[in-house]
Amino acid sequence: MRGKEVVLEKVSAKFGDFTAVYPTDLVVNAGEFFSILGPSGCGKTTMLRMISGFLSPAGGSIRIGEDLMAGVRANQRPTALIFQNLALFPYMSVWENIAFGLEARGVSKVERRKRAQELIDLVALSGEEMKKPDELSGGQRQRVAVARALAVEPAVLLLDEPLSALDLKLRQHMRAELRHIQRMTGVTFIYITHDQGEALTMSDRVAVMNRGLIEQVDTSDRIYDRPSTPFVASFVGENNILRGRITAVEDGVATLESELGALRGRAVAGLAVGVDAMLFVRPEALRIGDESQSDNRVAVKPVRRDMEGAYVNWVLSAGEQSIVAHMSKAADAGIDHDRSMHVGFAADDAIVMAAGELADTGRQLADTGRQDDEAAV
Amino acid sequence: MKQLFEIYGWPLTTFFSACVALWLTILIVTPQFFMIELSLRFEDRGDRLTKIVNDLDVLYRDKGTKEYDLVNGPACNTTGMVNPMMTGDSSCAQFGEEDKLRLEQQVRELEDRIQSLLVEEQNLKEIKAQQFPYSVRNYTAMTGLHAWTLTKTVAFALIVTLIALAACYPVAYAVALRSGPVKTVILFTALFVPYAVNELMRIYAWLTVFDLHGLLNTLLVIAGFASFASDEVIIWYRFPGTVLVVLVYTYILFMVFPIYNTMATLDPNQVEAARDLGAKTWRIHWRVIIPHTKPGIAVGCIMTFMLAAGSFSVPYIITRGLQPKWFTQLIYDKFYESSNWNLGSAYSFTLLLICILFIFGVMAIFGVKLRQLAR
Numbered sequence: 001m002r003g004k005e006v007v008l009e010k011v012s013a014k015f016g017d018f019t020a021v022y023p024t025d026l027v028v029n030a031g032e033f034f035s036i037l038g039p040s041g042c043g044k045t046t047m048l049r050m051i052s053g054f055l056s057p058a059g060g061s062i063r064i065g066e067d068l069m070a071g072v073r074a075n076q077r078p079t080a081l082i083f084q085n086l087a088l089f090p091y092m093s094v095w096e097n098i099a100f101g102l103e104a105r106g107v108s109k110v111e112r113r114k115r116a117q118e119l120i121d122l123v124a125l126s127g128e129e130m131k132k133p134d135e136l137s138g139g140q141r142q143r144v145a146v147a148r149a150l151a152v153e154p155a156v157l158l159l160d161e162p163l164s165a166l167d168l169k170l171r172q173h174m175r176a177e178l179r180h181i182q183r184m185t186g187v188t189f190i191y192i193t194h195d196q197g198e199a200l201t202m203s204d205r206v207a208v209m210n211r212g213l214i215e216q217v218d219t220s221d222r223i224y225d226r227p228s229t230p231f232v233a234s235f236v237g238e239n240n241i242l243r244g245r246i247t248a249v250e251d252g253v254a255t256l257e258s259e260l261g262a263l264r265g266r267a268v269a270g271l272a273v274g275v276d277a278m279l280f281v282r283p284e285a286l287r288i289g290d291e292s293q294s295d296n297r298v299a300v301k302p303v304r305r306d307m308e309g310a311y312v313n314w315v316l317s318a319g320e321q322s323i324v325a326h327m328s329k330a331a332d333a334g335i336d337h338d339r340s341m342h343v344g345f346a347a348d349d350a351i352v353m354a355a356g357e358l359a360d361t362g363r364q365l366a367d368t369g370r371q372d373d374e375a376a377v
Numbered sequence: 378m379k380q381l382f383e384i385y386g387w388p389l390t391t392f393f394s395a396c397v398a399l400w401l402t403i404l405i406v407t408p409q410f411f412m413i414e415l416s417l418r419f420e421d422r423g424d425r426l427t428k429i430v431n432d433l434d435v436l437y438r439d440k441g442t443k444e445y446d447l448v449n450g451p452a453c454n455t456t457g458m459v460n461p462m463m464t465g466d467s468s469c470a471q472f473g474e475e476d477k478l479r480l481e482q483q484v485r486e487l488e489d490r491i492q493s494l495l496v497e498e499q500n501l502k503e504i505k506a507q508q509f510p511y512s513v514r515n516y517t518a519m520t521g522l523h524a525w526t527l528t529k530t531v532a533f534a535l536i537v538t539l540i541a542l543a544a545c546y547p548v549a550y551a552v553a554l555r556s557g558p559v560k561t562v563i564l565f566t567a568l569f570v571p572y573a574v575n576e577l578m579r580i581y582a583w584l585t586v587f588d589l590h591g592l593l594n595t596l597l598v599i600a601g602f603a604s605f606a607s608d609e610v611i612i613w614y615r616f617p618g619t620v621l622v623v624l625v626y627t628y629i630l631f632m633v634f635p636i637y638n639t640m641a642t643l644d645p646n647q648v649e650a651a652r653d654l655g656a657k658t659w660r661i662h663w664r665v666i667i668p669h670t671k672p673g674i675a676v677g678c679i680m681t682f683m684l685a686a687g688s689f690s691v692p693y694i695i696t697r698g699l700q701p702k703w704f705t706q707l708i709y710d711k712f713y714e715s716s717n718w719n720l721g722s723a724y725s726f727t728l729l730l731i732c733i734l735f736i737f738g739v740m741a742i743f744g745v746k747l748r749q750l751a752r
């Protein structure tokens with residue numbers, strides 16, 4: 001295992017009066033594939049630049065392995081950064097690009113060539129050694145950037161949205177490839193992205209960041225199933241959002257008094273009676289037809305039924321509130337369209353938390369209160 | 378062309394094309410052709426024909442003087458000074474009969490000689506007209522002294538180019554890659570303001586620095602190394618370094634701009650990437666910044682070299698005649714002092730040729746193509 005752990009303690013960043021990153025504590029384990037997920041402008045790149053040494057934190061300390069990084073310059077840190085635009089050297093051939101870090105360390109040309117060749121093999125670029133970067137395809141350039149960063153044998157590889165320039169298919173392919181390379185080398189990867197799919201599929205753990213603040217650090221599963229803030233719940237995956245006021249919290253189950261009646265869901269820690277709250281429930285957790293046994297039951301009117309292939313997307317309305325439900329094909333076949341419809345969901349599948357800022361993902365499902373909410377912000 | 382037609386319609390396009398063609402013809406092609414033609418015609422200042430033409434001039438003048446004397450009598454003036462042009466009798470008396478006969482005899486002799494020279498001139502001219510008029514003798518006729526001047530001028534221009542490059546690269550780097558927008562504006566204003574002043578004024582301004590009682594000497598006097606009273610001051614105009622300094626100053630902007638322009642297009646991430654991979658500053662320059670900036674450096678070097686090698690006003694004003702002439706001054710002399718346009722043209726084309734060689738040399742060194750330079 002070559003990777004080292006990265007520990008941030010109260011690290012913050014400022015540009016003039018503007019705080020780009022609020023004091024942040026973060027532990028990235030050695031050899032971990034760690035992602036930082038957040039909308040663009042939330043401070044991800046800034047965070048990465050502090051770890052790589054291009055930006056001094058306004059406060060706090062960064063430790064990599066055993067070593068504190070204060071005063072250690074970028075070219076002396078055990079990190080390598082893959083830039084958002086790759087920043088390959090256009091006047092050098094592929095192998096020279098890859099060997100540049102070795103060249104900077106005074107490694108002889110023969111040795112450089114040999115080590116570069118190993119990396120070229122690792123990233124499957126054999127035969128392209130002599131080409132210039134602009135003669136390569138997007139995916140190949142991507143691989144050169146990875147190989148160039150790995151050539152200096154970093155303990156930590158920092159990747160700043162490296163796949164954002166690729167088309168969808170290549171992106172999915174490169175995801176697997178990056179994951180593979182990470183496993184092979186055991187280097188700690190800190191991977192930045194605004195694409196939740198990327199973060200969730202590749203990472204051992206994900207940090208979700210919003211406005212300079214990390215809101216949740218967890219495994220992909222827990223980020224999806226157990227979001228801890230309204231932002232995370234609305235940013236990652238799709239969620240129906242139902243608003244109301246907390247009337248009771250018992251045994252981790254909160255009761256929310258909403259326009260649609262009393263609704264019950266798992267309460268996040270620290271939820272108090274009387275506060276304005278939001279209940280999040282995933283479209284796939286909703287049931288139609290066999291909902292009578294559910295903890296929650298809401299009368300709805302069908303608005304639209306979209307056949308999505310693997311599932312059926314139901315758009316429903318309950319008063320002012322619109323609700324989206326995903327039904328498997330089998331479950332959809334059992335729905336009696338003529339009957340007045342109800343949706344139901346288990347309290348365990350819903351999460352209730354104090355109302356807060358939501359992500360502006362442009363794909364909010366069922367949230368009538370959102371406009372007012374934004375006006376208030 | 379077709380595009381132009383589509384964008385501007387045929388009347389405008391034709392009009393502009395015609396204007397451009399006219400401009401090219403009148404201001405570039407014709408004069409250049411004329412100069413080349415001139416430079417290839419060798420005027421032998423020592424040949425028989427030139428001598429005859431000169432002799433004829435003298436004979437006509439002598440003849441005129443004697444005819445004047447015949448009509449007006451011997452010259453005499455009230456101060457009693459003898460007219461040095463007058464030969465023979467210096468008294469103020471009237472000519473005697475034998476004097477008149479003698480003068481008439483002299484005039485006839487002169488007319489004979491003129492006549493024979495005219496015939497010879499005619500013959501020579503006919504021979505010359507039949508000869509092939511062009512030769513490269515103007516180009517090969519350069520004396521050792523002038524060749525040395527040319528060498529020195531080119532060497533100085535090279536030094537100026539190198540100094541300007543050494544001075545401009547860091548400036549361009551600082552402005553393009555190391556400073557925020559505000560600093561860039563300030564630096565550029567500082568670079569630009571002096572250039573709002575007329576070039577001659579800028580050069581003359583340096584006289585206040587180099588003059589006997591100028592800034593440099595005043596500083597020396599203040600520091601106690603020199604004295605105005607006992608004339609123990611340095612005559613700066615004698616040092617070739619003064620011309621170098623002023624040339625660098627005069628043409629530095631032509632170096633800064635191309636370098637800045639190309640450097641500003643460098644993706645700062647590349648510099649960071651190189652640093653992140655462990656490269657030290659010099660290697661970042663050598664491997665990342667300079668390769669990117671090459672076309673700009675090449676253009677800057679070419680412009681500065683050509684301007685410095687072709688500069689007339691700077692050496693003319695700064696040397697004050699206290700240093701050997703620059704090649705441009707020689708060319709000027711050929712044209713306007715010895716009226717030998719043929720040799721002058723040949724000299725200027727020699728300089729142009731060297732400049733063109735320099736361009737190709739620079740392009741070879743930097744491995745840039747003409748198309749890249751044009752950007």
Ligand SMILES: Nc1ncnc2c1ncn2[C@@H]1O[C@H](COP(=O)(O)OP(=O)(O)O)[C@@H](O)[C@H]1O
Pocket residue numbers: 015020038039040041042043044045046047
């Ligand atoms: N050099 C800078 N000067 C001033 N503000 C900056 C600078 N770099 C980034 N910012 C600001 O900091 C915030 C976070 O930027 P960044 O870390 O690049 O976001 P992300 O990578 O998540 O898209 C943004 O609002 C951005 O405008």
Ligand SMILES: [Mg+2]
Pocket residue numbers: 041044045084160
């Ligand atoms: Mg970014």
